[in-house]
Amino acid sequence: MSEDYRSMWETLGLDLVAHDALLQVLGKGYQDIYLAQKDRPEGMGYFDFVMSEVHGLRIKELLDEKAAGRKVIGSFCVFVPEEIVRAADATLVGLCTGADFATEEVEKLLPRNTCSLIKSAFGFKLGKVCPYIESADMIVGENTCDGKKKSYEVLKDMVPNLYVMDLPQMKSVEGRALVKAEYLRFKEAIEKLTGVTIDAARLKKGIEIVNNKRKAIHRLSGLRKADPAPISGLDALLANQVFFYDDPVRFTDSVNKICDELEKRIEKSEGVFPKGTPRILLSGCPMAVPNWKVPWIIETSGAVIVGEESCVGERGTRNLTGDTGSTVEELMEGIVDRYFQVDCAIFTPNPDRLGHVEEMFRGYKADGVIHYGLQFCQPYITESMPVEKALEGENIPTLRIETDYSMEDMGQLKTRIEAFIEQIK
Ligand code: SF4
């Protein structure tokens, strides 16, 4: 990190000793997993910088925004509409939930059989190591899976500013009406928090900023269809992870710059792995920073990941928000339409997701699908079985894995993934 941020962290109430330990582990992991890769696009230098300053410069920027009267909103789910937050000149940041921390303390508050993602959110709060949680003026929880919605009942006593958004379980007319009512309530809460009245012009601007970010990611995804793959799955995943907390305009520019570079690579048939390397589509639970375990195993076992059917990936970024409305009411309808298409496994039934996995498998010219489920994640693990059956029915090789954030199953996972890659070669 280029500056000494210790007094900033202290002011935020972080536990400096625990935080130092976390940064050390993170730095080492990044070095071993990311910087050890060969032939990375030069543009990834930007993301290396972002990661090296993830608790430094980015937090300073957020605190500067707050000093200038703007608000910071933290969220755990892609159902929280960034367009509305942006329209009020506020910043939405994803709260990383990709590493174990303070697990013993967490298990005094939550059942042991809770998924790693939820436990991680609690661990970072209890361990006082997350400057994003501590900087947030509002933390948005959402009633998605049972694990999350019940855990917010506990989290509400640990943070002063939890806002809970209700969400439906079915893609019905009533379900859509609930999303609309909840997004209108959220808009009001954001207006109250920020003191900004969201008019049509502001909402349009918010939609434009967020759509541009999505368009850049769509462009990046499209380039991953090439063989040889011009960028590793690990690097593309990192861009999808940084999507959640970088400044959106700067992020859009940086991704577009990488895409310019990748287009040149494709013209010259240059790639990060040789042409013909087995291509994997990853599907399942979201992978938040710094959850890189499975992609790392895959890409050090002779395959390349060409797409992520995940909320940190295409499920989260798939559709643009309609921007043709001219009133707040019309634009809000466009926002509801866009988010109501997200095919999270909390919905029942959820046939669109299987369709998207198949579409991505073909579109990205994948050779196999690895379904990634976090242990104790009822929605995705339960859905993984019919998904696997349907894919195999179409002769799409599929490997279903269940794991958590620990490193204990590294050897076993590597053996299974290597065998799968051998099989699809
Ligand atoms: S998997 Fe579902 S609950 Fe999790 S971030 Fe995605 S939409 Fe939200």
Ligand code: SF4
């Ligand atoms: S991974 Fe599964 S159990 Fe965990 S928060 Fe997401 S949907 Fe819920």
